[in-house]
Amino acid sequence: MTTAAGPWASVVALVASLLLAGCGEQTEAEAPPPRPVRVITVDKGQGGQLVTFTGQVEAQDQAALSFRVGGRMIERSANVGDQVKAGQVVARLDPQNALNTLRSARAALTAAESQLVTAANTFERQDRLIANGFTTRANHDAARTAQQAAQSAVDDAEAQLKIAEDNVGYTDLVADAPGTVTARGAEPGEVVQAGQMILQLARKGGRDAVFDVPAQMLRSSPADAVITVSLSDDPGVTATGRVREVAPQADPVTRTFRVRVGLDNPPEAMRLGATVDGRVRLSNDPMIEIPASALTAANGKPAVWVVDTSSQTVALRNIEVGSFSPAEVGVASGLSAGEVVVTAGVQALHPGQKVRLLGAGS
Numbered sequence: 001m002t003t004a005a006g007p008w009a010s011v012v013a014l015v016a017s018l019l020l021a022g023c024g025e026q027t028e029a030e031a032p033p034p035r036p037v038r039v040i041t042v043d044k045g046q047g048g049q050l051v052t053f054t055g056q057v058e059a060q061d062q063a064a065l066s067f068r069v070g071g072r073m074i075e076r077s078a079n080v081g082d083q084v085k086a087g088q089v090v091a092r093l094d095p096q097n098a099l100n101t102l103r104s105a106r107a108a109l110t111a112a113e114s115q116l117v118t119a120a121n122t123f124e125r126q127d128r129l130i131a132n133g134f135t136t137r138a139n140h141d142a143a144r145t146a147q148q149a150a151q152s153a154v155d156d157a158e159a160q161l162k163i164a165e166d167n168v169g170y171t172d173l174v175a176d177a178p179g180t181v182t183a184r185g186a187e188p189g190e191v192v193q194a195g196q197m198i199l200q201l202a203r204k205g206g207r208d209a210v211f212d213v214p215a216q217m218l219r220s221s222p223a224d225a226v227i228t229v230s231l232s233d234d235p236g237v238t239a240t241g242r243v244r245e246v247a248p249q250a251d252p253v254t255r256t257f258r259v260r261v262g263l264d265n266p267p268e269a270m271r272l273g274a275t276v277d278g279r280v281r282l283s284n285d286p287m288i289e290i291p292a293s294a295l296t297a298a299n300g301k302p303a304v305w306v307v308d309t310s311s312q313t314v315a316l317r318n319i320e321v322g323s324f325s326p327a328e329v330g331v332a333s334g335l336s337a338g339e340v341v342v343t344a345g346v347q348a349l350h351p352g353q354k355v356r357l358l359g360a361g362s
Contacts, residue, residue, distance in 0.1 A: 034354040037314075038344035039307055042288050043337045050281050054232065055211035057274045059202030060244075060262065062182070067093060068170040070194045073186055078199060080184055084175045091173040091198050098168045105164035109157035112150070119143070119150035179203040182272060202272055207263050209241060209276050212256040218246065220282035227261050232275040239266040288331040294343040295321075295329050304335070305342035305349050313352050314342060 067073075071093035078090040126143040129135035185197035192198065209229045230238040244262035251258070261278060263270070270276065294304050298316050305314045319334030335341070340357070342349065349355070 032354075034312065034356040035345065035348065036356045036358050037305075037307075037342045037346075037349070038358045039340050039342050040290065040294075041338060041340050042290060042331075042335055044288050050279060051217060052277050052279045053211040053213060053217075054275065054277055055209050057263075057266070057270050057272055057276055058208050058210050058260075059179070059182075059272060060206035060208050060260075061203040063176070063179075063201050063203060064185075064197040065090065065173055065175065065199045065201055066195050066197050067091075067173055067192060068194055069093070069098070069167050070192060071097065071171065072191045073188055073198070076184070076186070076188050076198070078175075078181050080181050082181045084179060084181060084201065086175060086177050088175045089172050090175055090181075093171040093173075093192075095168060095171040098164070098171055102161075102164040102168050105157070105161040109154070109161050112153040112157040116147070116150040116154045119147040123147040173198055175201060177201070177203045180272060207266050207270065207272070208244065208260040209239075209263055209278055211259050211261070211278055212251065212254060213259045214256055215250065217282065218257060218259075221280060222282075225280050227278050227280045229261065229263060229266075229270075229276050229278045231269060232277050234269070235277070237267055237269045239263045239270060288335050288337065289328045290331060290335075290341055291343050292327055292329050294341050294346065296346045302329075305346050306335075307340040307342060307355060307357065309340055312354055312356070314349050314355055316349075316351055 073091060074094050075092040076090065078084055078088075084090055123143040123146070126135055126140045130137065130140045179201045181199050182202045183197075183200035185199070186192050209227075224242060227241055227243070228238060229241060230236075241261040241263040243259055245260040247258040250256060290304065296303050296305070296316075298318055301318045302321050303316050303318045306317050307314055317334060320332040321329055342355070344358075
């Protein structure tokens with residue numbers, strides 16, 4: 001029995017040794033190679049994120065010209081794009097009703113003045129009679145009251161006459177300042193109401209570049225920032241300006257705020273309604289900027305993978321984001337100039353992993 005078991009024991013030992021050797025070779029083969037990653041060496045930028053918004057040129061002062069009385073418009077002598085002068089008549093209403101009212105007011109004043117003359121003469125007679133004792137105090141008081149009533153009627157008639165005269169003048173729509181017509185609200189032949197916009201006038205003078213800006217950008221923008229404005233179809237035509245007005249309430253649909261930038265000496269090519277681009281830096285403090293693709297999350301906070309160049313391993317580090325755009329992220333804290341950050345392949349890394357650097361440009 002002992003002699004028969006000897007050869008089988010030798011075979012079993014040989015097979016076990018071969019299996020162990022194979023497992024060792026497999027373990028060595030499964031050791032992962034360093035993962036290739038794309039990186040950059042970070043550095044502080046020149047002073048914050050540069051953002052661009054698109055808007056349009058508008059007049060700083062726009063007015064809606066309208067009649068102060070209603071009626072049928074018989075003439076409109078200005079159209080969109082026309083230049084008008086101060087005092088120029090730009091539209092007219094049919095004045096017939098106003099002229100009839102004026103004639104009625106004049107007749108009422110004439111009648112009231114006649115009544116006043118009669119009442120004044122009556123009171124003068126009563127005044128002389130009571131001085132001589134030939135009339136009663138009641139007659140004297142009645143004459144005085146009649147004179148006062150007649151005087152009040154004259155005052156009322158004069159006021160009505162002034163209103164009628166003004167209404168005749170209001171049938172002419174007059175431009176109160178020079179400017180350019182930018183819109184019209186009624187055509188000749190229409191019956192218009194008092195206060196209805198007939199023409200919209202961009203008064204001659206300053207121009208604004210108007211933009212719709214998110215609230216985050218308003219908070220990040222430095223005070224009294226100089227904004228560079230250029231034509232969208234011709235970037236060589238530029239002007240500068242500062243924020244002149246910010247809407248106190250956000251648009252209910254877009255949740256953006258209307259910002260008006262007063263332009264300093266805009267060129268003639270920046271006509272009313274032209275599409276323009278405005279550029280401004282959100283912060284004057286230098287800030288490290290990294291590609292948005294480098295951003296990940298750890299512990300519910302923004303983070304990046306930082307490479308230890310001596311050991312060629314990565315570590316996850318939380319950062320504080322100062323600004324954000326679809327292309328770049330401004331880092332307020334958490335990184336130092338000269339550190340190497342992974343910009344591509346961040347989803348497949350784990351702390352302490354060996355990496356192979358594909359690019360380390362700043």
